[in-house]
Amino acid sequence: MPLVEVTYAPHVPETTLHALAEHLPHLVSVAVECPEEPYDGDLQPGDVELRFRPLGPHDRSGLDAVIEIRSKYFDSRAANRQSRVDDLHSAITDHTPLTDFGIYLSLPVAAWAQTE
DSSP, X not given: OOEEEEEEOTTSOHHHHHHHHHHHHHHHHHHHOBXXXXXXXXXXXXXXXXXXXXXXXXXXXXXXXXXXXXXXXOHHHHTTHHHHHHHHHHHHHHHSSOOSEEEEEEOOOOOOXXXX
């Protein structure tokens, strides 16, 4: 279950944010898919948590957006994390109007539980 936070500059258009909200859950799920957490293409509530946050008055960033992804550590997921994030960057570029952005993928040792 990835947690995804998008921090964006004030000049990023609403249409771009909408495109990110529409495409990120699937694109991130593909990017972090692994044998321990396979992705069947059928996202359910709680599968991806997506949050948007505008830059605050004291934040500093040279990019239009930074996409931070936290997903549970598995050896199979960590072994190729750079290619995963590179492929995700390309996929976001292909599916949204966002062009000036970075992605930070973090794989902490974690656990998750939710109400069914």
